[in-house]
Every structure is written in C-alpha cells, then in structure tokens.
Amino acid sequence: MKSNLFLKVLVALIFILAVVGMIMVANGGEDTSPEMASAASFMVNFAVVLLGLAAFLAVVMSLLSLFKNPAALKKTLLGLVVLGVLLAVSYFASSDGAVTGANNESLLEAGSVSKWSETGLNYSYILLVVGGVFFVWDLLKSLIKS
Structure with a gap:
C-alpha cells in the first residue's frame, strides 16, 4: 500500500513539474529570448x-x-557471450584505413576511430543478417504449423 501511495505522489510530482515547464515555455516569449532559453533548458x-x-x-x-x-541469468550470460564474440569478429574483420567520401575526400583519418566506425557497421550488418535469418525461420515455422 505504501509503494502505491509513493508512486501516486511521484507521478503527481512529475506531472506538476511538466505542467510548470510547459507554462514556462508558453510564456517564454520570442525564440531567442533568455526566458525561452531558460524554459527550454528546464524542459x-x-x-x-x-x-x-x-x-x-x-x-x-x-x-x-x-x-x-x-535459468534466465544463464541464458542472458550466454547471449552476452555470443554478442561479444560477434563484436570481436566484427573488430578483427575491420580495417583501420582512412574513410573517404563520395568525392574521394578524407572523412576520417586512418586509426582507431576509423577502425571502430567500421566495426560498428560490420556489427550492424552481422546482427541484421542474423535477425533476418531468425525472422524468416520463424515465418516458415508458423506457415508449416498452420
């Protein structure tokens, strides 16, 4: 019962602060006024x-x-290990060369930032493929069952 009352008071406090912030924004004046900046900062x-x-x-x-x-902890830790392995594969498959744009100008110099940028892209691609395979697998399973 006490936690229910605590949640009600907390939600009421958040609501009051939100209404005060909205009133501050409504009365802030022009977009460049200090009052508007203060109200926007508050929100x-x-x-x-x-x-x-x-x-x-x-x-x-x-x-x-x-x-x-x-049991859930064991499954979660196994999932984190799999994600870690996929990240390691992405990292080692990435190069640390300079990243160039469409008109051949350098966007990122060669080095650590370039390596981690490509790692993030490769990791996203791997997760996209894995997710797509599981999606199609689940779709086929549901089609076969029905």
Whole structure:
C-alpha cells in the first residue's frame, strides 16, 4: 500500500513539474529570448533526468529479476557471450584505413576511430543478417504449423 501511495505522489510530482515547464515555455516569449532559453533548458534537463531515471530503474529491475531466476541469468550470460564474440569478429574483420567520401575526400583519418566506425557497421550488418535469418525461420515455422 505504501509503494502505491509513493508512486501516486511521484507521478503527481512529475506531472506538476511538466505542467510548470510547459507554462514556462508558453510564456517564454520570442525564440531567442533568455526566458525561452531558460524554459527550454528546464524542459531538456527534466527530460534527461526522467530518461536517466527510467534507464536506471529498468536496468536495476532487470538485474534483480535475473538474479531471482538463475535459468534466465544463464541464458542472458550466454547471449552476452555470443554478442561479444560477434563484436570481436566484427573488430578483427575491420580495417583501420582512412574513410573517404563520395568525392574521394578524407572523412576520417586512418586509426582507431576509423577502425571502430567500421566495426560498428560490420556489427550492424552481422546482427541484421542474423535477425533476418531468425525472422524468416520463424515465418516458415508458423506457415508449416498452420
């Protein structure tokens, strides 16, 4: 019962802060006025704090749930190992050469940043292919069952 009351008070507080921020934006005046900058800054900071709080709570609650269920923890750790292996494959398949644009001008110099950029692209491609294969596999399984 106490947690229910706490959540109601928390939601009410967030709602009041959001309404105050919206009123500040509505009364801010011109786009370049200091009042508008202050109101926009308040709303951006408010949104960032809420996003950070939501992310933190999601991670903490997920971890608590995993520790309560050892079978799920084992599956999660196995999934993280597979993702790590795929990232390692992407990293070692990437070159650290300079990245050039369409008109042959250098966008990124050769080095670490270039290597990690290509690693991210390769990792995305691998995950796209793996996801596509599982999607088609699941689609075919459902077609065969029905």
